[in-house]
Amino acid sequence: MSLRVYNTLTKQKELFESVKPGQVGIYLCGPTVYKPPHMGHMVGPVIFDTVKRYLQYKGFDVRWVVNITDVDDKLIREAEERKTTVTAIAEQCTRDYLECLGLLGIESIDYFPKASEHINEIIAMIQELIARSHAYASEGNVWFDVTTDADYGKLSNRTADEQESGTRDLEGSGKRGRLDFALWKAAKPGEPAWESPWGQGRPGWHIECSAMSTKYLGETFDIHGGGLDLLFPHHENELAQSECATGHPFVKYWMHNGLTRIATKLPGGQVKMEKQSKSLGNVIDARELITTRGADFVRYLLLSSHYRSPIDFGEEVMASAKKGLATFQRLFDRVHRLTGKALAEKGDDMDRAAGALLEREHAGYARAILGLKMKFLEMMDDDFNTAGAIAALHEMAGEVNALIEKNGLEQKKQDELLLATVAGAQTIKNLGNVLGLFSGKTLPATGPQDALPGQLMELLIRLRQEARESKNFALADSIRKGLAAINITLEDRPGGTEWRRE
Numbered sequence: 001m002s003l004r005v006y007n008t009l010t011k012q013k014e015l016f017e018s019v020k021p022g023q024v025g026i027y028l029c030g031p032t033v034y035k036p037p038h039m040g041h042m043v044g045p046v047i048f049d050t051v052k053r054y055l056q057y058k059g060f061d062v063r064w065v066v067n068i069t070d071v072d073d074k075l076i077r078e079a080e081e082r083k084t085t086v087t088a089i090a091e092q093c094t095r096d097y098l099e100c101l102g103l104l105g106i107e108s109i110d111y112f113p114k115a116s117e118h119i120n121e122i123i124a125m126i127q128e129l130i131a132r133s134h135a136y137a138s139e140g141n142v143w144f145d146v147t148t149d150a151d152y153g154k155l156s157n158r159t160a161d162e163q164e165s166g167t168r169d170l171e172g173s174g175k176r177g178r179l180d181f182a183l184w185k186a187a188k189p190g191e192p193a194w195e196s197p198w199g200q201g202r203p204g205w206h207i208e209c210s211a212m213s214t215k216y217l218g219e220t221f222d223i224h225g226g227g228l229d230l231l232f233p234h235h236e237n238e239l240a241q242s243e244c245a246t247g248h249p250f251v252k253y254w255m256h257n258g259l260t261r262i263a264t265k266l267p268g269g270q271v272k273m274e275k276q277s278k279s280l281g282n283v284i285d286a287r288e289l290i291t292t293r294g295a296d297f298v299r300y301l302l303l304s305s306h307y308r309s310p311i312d313f314g315e316e317v318m319a320s321a322k323k324g325l326a327t328f329q330r331l332f333d334r335v336h337r338l339t340g341k342a343l344a345e346k347g348d349d350m351d352r353a354a355g356a357l358l359e360r361e362h363a364g365y366a367r368a369i370l371g372l373k374m375k376f377l378e379m380m381d382d383d384f385n386t387a388g389a390i391a392a393l394h395e396m397a398g399e400v401n402a403l404i405e406k407n408g409l410e411q412k413k414q415d416e417l418l419l420a421t422v423a424g425a426q427t428i429k430n431l432g433n434v435l436g437l438f439s440g441k442t443l444p445a446t447g448p449q450d451a452l453p454g455q456l457m458e459l460l461i462r463l464r465q466e467a468r469e470s471k472n473f474a475l476a477d478s479i480r481k482g483l484a485a486i487n488i489t490l491e492d493r494p495g496g497t498e499w500r501r502e
């Protein structure tokens with residue numbers, strides 16, 4: 001079976017062949033860290049964590065990079081409004097983002113490069129673009145001259161009339177063409193700034209991704225991901241800069257995921273689907289949803305539709321995800337009751353057991369499970385169709401439940417049938433694992449009350465962090481000591497503070 005991937009660049013599904021045999025490089029545009037993460041920020045990480053898991057399942061060695069944009073106009077504005085520094089906001093929001101990824105069980109990202117720590121690489125790439133006459137410096141800014149790139153527009157397929165520069169605030173700062181975009185911006189007083197050949201300034205947004213993806217994955221790499229909203233201008237500009245700077249193809253497969261939509265009830269009772277955005281006030285806080293509903297629920301919800309379709313957060317969709325996930329939990333609990341032990345994290349599946357079963361009367365069942373495993377893999381091979389893969393797991397659960405019921409296994413235990421039951425359920429669990437589902441530590445909370453201690457601890461940890469940041473060490477210490485008195489220990493680790501009960 002061979003994997004086919006929909007490539008936004010060619011507008012078709014293509015056979016997946018990595019640039020280097022056996023190795024895959026993935027770059028996903030990460031967050032601009034100026035607000036706490038909402039669910040929209042979790043979509044890309046869940047999808048590409050699944051893409052990485054599946055590529056690893058197929059035997060590839062995968063390196064995955066997600067950047068952190070910690071220098072940006074939005075951050076500067078936010079810092080001004082909140083009367084604090086860009087660094088303080090960036091650090092807090094990066095911590096929040098990484099904690100949410102941790103809560104979702106996403107541990108597969110290899111590098112989180114920050115724009116502020118790659119200024120040298122960014123400056124070097126801009127110099128290369130100037131040397132190759134694709135960029136020009138003017139009044140402390142550096143602009144990319146889109147007229148020098150005959151391929152400009154090939155990713156988003158936009159005609160010149162449809163294009164907007166996205167840098168209107170810098171119009172008149174020495175820009176020659178309407179579509180030219182900023183590689184380097186001269187710093188205004190009080191803004192974060194670095195020394196450069198063009199004076200004090202900071203990088204534009206697009207160039208950081210070109211510079212950092214090249215550094216960690218090479219000049220040509222396999223998969224570049226991001227939300228559809230980044231297609232233009234961000235990805236178009238990244239592509240133009242990178243290919244003009246290196247003279248080589250930048251990315252082999254461009255993968256774009258659909259955006260989140262929220263159901264809003266209109267006065268007449270109708271439901272309207274709207275984009276999740278701060279201006280509409282309909283943002284779903286990522287931490288809140290993950291801690292109240294469980295990581296498995298969130299992953300299941302996001303993977304229940306194809307990654308290229310819009311993702312809805314309507315009541316109906318949420319209820320159906322809850323119901324769908326519960327089917328598997330009930331089955332795992334049932335098998336646990338029957339055998340007296342829980343399924344392994346990764347145990348022998350039907351491939352192992354089939355030999356013995358195929359010669360006996362339950363050969364039909366064994367064949368059905370094996371056939372559904374093939375279906376799961378075919379779905380994943382078809383442009384990572386996780387919705388189809390989950391449907392195959394449901395069919396498999398139906399087969400296992402039917403075997404238990406038809407043979408009255410709960411009333412009368414039969415060894416051979418128990419073996420068949422465990423092999424079927426273990427096949428579901430192992431394949432679910434490829435989607436990041438059903439791992440013991442991400443079991444959904446059974447109710448809001450169960451999540452409360454965790455939420456309260458998160459709140460206390462955050463308050464202590466804020467006390468430290470405002471140099472109120474007495475308060476920070478009092479929180480730690482107060483918790484120690486009730487046998488809760490805090491441990492400060494690189495990824496954030498952890499707590500445990502003694």
Ligand SMILES: [Zn+2]
Nearest residue numbers: 029030209234
């Ligand atoms: Zn990017």
